[in-house]
Amino acid sequence: MKGRAIRYSSEEMAWLEKNRAMVISAYHAAFIAKFPRDDVSLINLHSLRKRKGWKTGRTGHFEAGKAPMNKGKKCAPGTGGLHPNARKTQFKKGERTGIAQKNYKPVGYERISIDGYRERKVNDDLPFKDRWQLVQRIEWEAANGPIPDGYALKCLDGNRLNCAPSNWEPVKRSVLARLNGGRWRKTLAYDDAPAELKPLVMATAKLKDRIQEVRP
Incomplete structure (x- = not known):
């Protein structure tokens, strides 16, 4: 909670360190399920991991030699994207809207x-x-x-x-x-x-x- 330091028991700290590699949303949900704490938020656990310097094994970068998830997938011709919601907001070739059309x-x-x-x-x-x-x-x-x-x-x-x-x-x-x-x-x-x-x-x-x- 904001305004005061949150204290964790030795059992809680051991569990938190052991499971530090979990995705933060699942990390928080699992912790609350095991240790019912209404004073510990997702942000609190994220900050704790950073303070402790606990590595999660994720860097946010693509690993060298690892193929992207969308490798080999091609967009349908003329769509610019496969998902209908994405296509709704895409500009069509030669199309002008808003200030571009006005000017x-x-x-x-x-x-x-x-x-x-x-x-x-x-x-x-x-x-x-x-x-x-x-x-x-x-x-x-x-x-x-x-x-x-x-x-x-x-x-x-x-x-x-x-x-x-x-x-x-x-x-x-x-x-x-x-x-x-x-x-x-x-x-x-x-x-x-x-x-x-x-x-x-x-x-x-x-x-x-x-x-x-x-x-x-």
Whole structure:
């Protein structure tokens, strides 16, 4: 009982140690049947075994070389489990329920990213990150082929929602950094420049990048 130590007679302790390997539920039931004690619970006996360090011979692990009980048993095709109660709560392939169904967007659906770019859902496959692609990339590659390695698309007119291929130019990533104002933001960023100066900012960034590239 909680609050005070439980005392056991020498006869009770001898019996408890001798039968320590029994499953705890049977252990308790057998003890109560032999020694009528209304102050000894299953938890009390479990704690006693632990305090005494009595080993039960069970580790909770599968023994090496021992075949699992369900070895060779196969589930019925398409059921995912043999027991009817298990099958009731199993998801069916392609099935969506709850919040997944509420939030589902079909292939072709478009959204605006937190950075202001249009994104289009292109499939329902995994991983999740590959389900959405930038619309400007989809449109540009459809018209011009794959973007070269080491390059990224730069919006020319400053309107990121304008995904026409003519509004995007592939530039080297090193140039892209200069278009953003450079490492110390000492130069005018492309997106902040007036429309009439954007071509000059672009040309300057490319020239500086080329000078850096060929400089010994």
